[in-house]
Amino acid sequence: MDMDIRDKRIGILAPIAWRTPPHSYGAWETVASNITEGLVARGYRNVTLFATKDSITKARLIGWIEKGYEEDKSQIPLVSTIYHIQKVMEMAGEFDLIHNNFDFIPLGFRRLIKTPMLTTIHGFSDEDIKRVYRDHKDAYYVSISDSDRDEKLPYLATVYNGIDLSNLTFREKPGSNLVFYGRIHPDKGLHLAIEVAKKANMPLIVAGIIQDREYFDDCARHFDGKLIKFIGPVNPQQRDELLAQALCVLHLNTIPERFGLVLAESNAVGVPVIAADLGSCREVIVDRKTGFLVNDVDEAVEAVNNLGKIDRRECRRHVEKNFTIERMVSAYEKVYQEIFRREEQK
């Protein structure tokens, strides 16, 4: 008789830049948390989260690093990274599956352990990183969007990130502000959002962590506290408040988006998103239904004037159908099953 998959010993390997789940920013840690909690909610009985020691989970937590290296700067990130990964790998034999959400370094250990390892590729931070992934063509991979795939890698599936709806309250009534939130980095196009706000002459609220200080300083010249206001990073509760005030979210990314948690989170509140038509945005946003896909600032300004055409309930429904934790975990369950099937055939 087949073992109930919910008895399998699953280890979820989270990054340790931030707590899991993060206090505010920390995209990969957020997803690792959602997978872990989603598996527990689905009735999985042997789930272990490998994360910082201050992490919070209903699964078993195992960690060796007190706090994330972005939150406690006394540690060298690479030292903590190797330490954390090494310790996980040394106890790999106690698990039926290691689900790696910690980028490419765990792959280096993959052939030295017997436990199968699934790697969700949350994004290629550089072309050069593909060297390691491609060396592991026999590994199990999941992509987080169809667009963020390397054509030379085998994938078991695309599994869209699922988001926790508990701090994303649906708001039928639109707010009056344009909103930008996320990492403040040229990739995320805050400078373009500022341009849109000025051209549309509508107030813009900016939230997020500063990842590129020089770029931030450049953008900050426009923060007058009236038309354009910066409020710093937001935690999930503050984000909920922020989105309540949003007429729309501007997400004018300048490089292909890998998934775009911001897109789904905004839609979950009923907020349409004006997004650059690059990468996965087309997979998360339904053009003219849950937002607008645009190619430049002028198209974005035009979209702002067309926001009345968006049905906010449709935005919420779209997320509930496609981007919940339950849906993500159900998709991962299929991937896990496929892995166990293949492993048995070995």
Added chain:
Amino acid sequence: MDMDIRDKRIGILAPIAWRTPPHSYGAWETVASNITEGLVARGYRNVTLFATKDSITKARLIGWIEKGYEEDKSQIPLVSTIYHIQKVMEMAGEFDLIHNNFDFIPLGFRRLIKTPMLTTIHGFSDEDIKRVYRDHKDAYYVSISDSDRDEKLPYLATVYNGIDLSNLTFREKPGSNLVFYGRIHPDKGLHLAIEVAKKANMPLIVAGIIQDREYFDDCARHFDGKLIKFIGPVNPQQRDELLAQALCVLHLNTIPERFGLVLAESNAVGVPVIAADLGSCREVIVDRKTGFLVNDVDEAVEAVNNLGKIDRRECRRHVEKNFTIERMVSAYEKVYQEIFRREEQK
């Protein structure tokens, strides 16, 4: 009957920042090369050097990275590092001993392989790195000086670095210049050497790679091409020419030296060294015999005036007795024997 230790399959793991041996700078690669070539010269028949693919050795060379990441900037150093180490670890079973000269990351793989791993700690680049070393208290460690030891680690021995004398020609006649060579970084005290040259009113030739650009720019204000002249990095042949012109070498390191290849190389040519009395300098230089150990700039200036008291032949003899490749390899042989003895008892 015991197997001849020279038939043991020894893998020397070199770093991949530079070629092994390096074209000019590359301290750890230099030592890894000297160990490898020294073992071959001693009659070891199964030595493998793991290094960049453009490396040169009389042993078997295995590599996966074309050029060092400091010489080919198209690669991400961490990606090449993980790739190189991973590949070595995956073939560890083909070796009787892995001799790690590549810092702390290989230790992360140590408990996943069956082959014993000896790690020569070429220096702790940060206190935080000791976390990983201390997690491997059951590992085999060698220190490169008695002073560069962490009191919480077990060591099998101190093995001083051995240097290749073939490009270090003994010069009975002193040159007329003060010489500084090595990494240009505050740790190495170029600013103090400049002060000494000015106070002694004696010409100083400066050679080396620029590791700290801001610090270099600061020092460069004093490079007038007359009293103080900068000539850039030197390869071993150029270093030999440089030392031929040296009255003494100034090595006024501002942090404890870990070993100090420069000290032994200079002495090998017959050149006395005026060194800061910090860390291992006291182990490499014999005060008032092969140079002077000083505590500040004034003592260094005084030492310059006393250089006539140093017997240059004694400098050479001191190196020939203590810091040759043969002596180093003979010491490592004892360490290897001890490791094989302990492994057999397991």
